[in-house]
Amino acid sequence: MPVETIDTLVVGAGQAGVAMSEHLTRAGVSHLVLERDRVAESWRTRRWDSLVANGPAWHDRFPSMDFPDISPDAFVPKDQVADYFETYLGRFGGDIRCGVTVTGVARLDGRPGFRVETSQGVIEALNVVVATGAFQTPVVPAIVPEQPGVLQMHSSGYRNPAELPRGAVLVVGAGSSGVQIADEIQRAGRKVYLSVGPHDRPPRSYRGRDFVWWLGVLGKWDMQAKAPGTEHVTIAVSGANGGHTVDFRELAAAGMTLVGRTEACRDGVLSFDADLERNIANGDANYLSVLREADAYIARNGLDLPPEPEAHAIAPMPASVTDPLTALDLKTAGIGTIIWATGFSNDYGWMAVDAFDAQGRPSHQRGVSSEPGIYFLGLPWLSGRGSSFIWGVWHDAKYLADHIQIHAQYRAYRPQDDVPLSSASNA
Structure with a gap:
């Protein structure tokens, strides 16, 4: 079977791969996008049923296309987000093949480029863009051994309250996913325990502007990760039910039991860190x-935005926070499900290239890896705080497409013949 060749191969057709394809198309770079499932598959089948985007439609989109039939200030349901990317790729992208799994990438010997092993044969590419994103391998800490009558699942496997076994539910992790899942399950009439670790808790909106706007004008989208390993920041924010500021006191007042970080399990009894009040x-x-x-920015720029003094009022800590549970007997509490909203890790075991540090993390600057010709896209903090968001990945993709095009020009350069001396003397 002949080996197929391409200038740039993009692995993954989520939001990162779609953005990369647009910019490569605009730059005139021949490329191919490979996707093991469908376009934007994670949005369709690896999220819970009621999920909406965490930012309003005017912001969480690509610059050159609005969401059809959606108010700019609404939060787009997940299936419509997936449809958006599929439509976008058809309008702006290049060649895509779905149902193809990439199983290996290795540098070619004695010539530029990479040999890419796939489920449908071998492809040789000068550049490989790894656009598989940040949500590859669900992380489930090895804390709770298998318990009779208790279903354990990662948040990526949760769909809706009706599909859960009978009984109370423990949600571990209080970022956006954990908070929204716990709130939905409680609204369905189930008893819920929520394990709360360190987190940021921004306002959903303030003085008439959504928090994504505030992050923009305050320059916070451009923030860099402080150090390797500190890239992940748990953020408790929600676009559910029209969008609202997450307040753990309100969840507790509605009947949810808050506990600290889940530490250990012995003989069916969970123990929690005494850090709940500190985390909140x-x-x-x-x-x-x-x-x-935000107040300082408004005053400095003379903006006419209505004051919101009530937003500064913080209610007292509830007794369940100041004197929290430190242990929970799963059987006595009637726990039927544990949902681990504990994030994801990345698996690059299929890449035999020198593009990783000693811990196996991608070694890169703004997605340009230490292995020439290998690029990463869609990772948190790739260039700044906005990199893993829809609009942020679009801008990161443009930077990488420009980098690929610039290096193509270097490869194409050929020196002219030496100018004859007679011609030089007459110059």
Whole structure:
């Protein structure tokens, strides 16, 4: 079977791969996008049924196309987000093949480019863009051994309350996914325990502007990760039910039992860290700091935005927070399900290239890896705080497409013949 060749191969057709295809098309770079499932498959089948985008439609989109039939200030349901990317790729992208799995990438010997093994044969490419994103391998800490009558699942496997076994539910992790899932299950009439770790808790909106707008004008989308390994920041924010500020006190008042970080399990009894009040207080401090910066920005720029003094009022900590549970007997509490909203890790075992550090993390600057010709896209903090968001990945993709085009020009350069001396003397 002949080996197929291409200038640039893009692995993955989620939001990162779609954005990359657009920019490569605009730059005139021949490329191929490979996707093991369907376009934007994660949005369709690896999210819960009621999920909506965490940012409003005017912001969480690509610059050159609006969401059809959606108010700019609405939060787009997940299936419509997936449809958006599929439509977008058809309008702006290049060649795509779905149902193809990439199983290996290795540098070619003695010539530029890479040998890419796939489920449908071998492809040779000068460049490979790894656009598989940040949500590859669900992380489930090895804390709770298998318990009779208790279903354990990752948040990526949760769909809706009706599909869960009978009984109370423990949700571990209080970022956006964990909070929204716990709230939905409680609204369905189930008893819910929520394990709350360190987090940021921004306002959903303040003084008539969504928090994504505030992050923009305050320059926070451009923030860089402080150090390797500190890239992940748990953020408790929600676009559900029209969008609202997450307040753990309100969840507790509605009957949810908050506990600290889940630490261990012995003989069917979970133990929790005594950090609950501290974690919530630190989240409050983050929330108030955004309000203060917003107020200062309004005053400095003379904006006519209505004051919102009530947003600064923080209610007292409930007794369940100041004197929290430190242990929970799963059987006595009637726990039927544990949902681990504990994030994802990346698996690059299929890549035999020198593009990783000693910990196996991608070694790169703004997605340009230490292995020439290998690029990463869609990772958190790739270039800044906005990199893993829909609009942010679009801008990162443009940077990588420009880099690929510039290096193509270097490869294409051929020096002219030496100018004859007679011609030089007459110059």
